[in-house]
Amino acid sequence: MLTGRIARITAAAIVLVAVASAAFRVFTAPERIAKRRAADAQVCAASGGSMAKAGNNDRCVKSTDSR
Numbered sequence: 001m002l003t004g005r006i007a008r009i010t011a012a013a014i015v016l017v018a019v020a021s022a023a024f025r026v027f028t029a030p031e032r033i034a035k036r037r038a039a040d041a042q043v044c045a046a047s048g049g050s051m052a053k054a055g056n057n058d059r060c061v062k063s064t065d066s067r
Helices: 002-046
Strands: 049-054 057-062
Touching: 002 049, 002 057
Parallel strands: none
Antiparallel strands: 049 057
């Protein structure tokens, strides 16, 4: 009996931790996305490009000099 009870408590704890982890990732997603976009824009600017919107995505567009 004690083993079954411990198993149920352990399973419930694992489920609660998984739900809490998923909720944390969902609620912090906008912040992580903003940080990633800022870093992408900084790298793009450092390499001589500029960020442009292509559909739902931001893309680094580098000007090409054909001289």
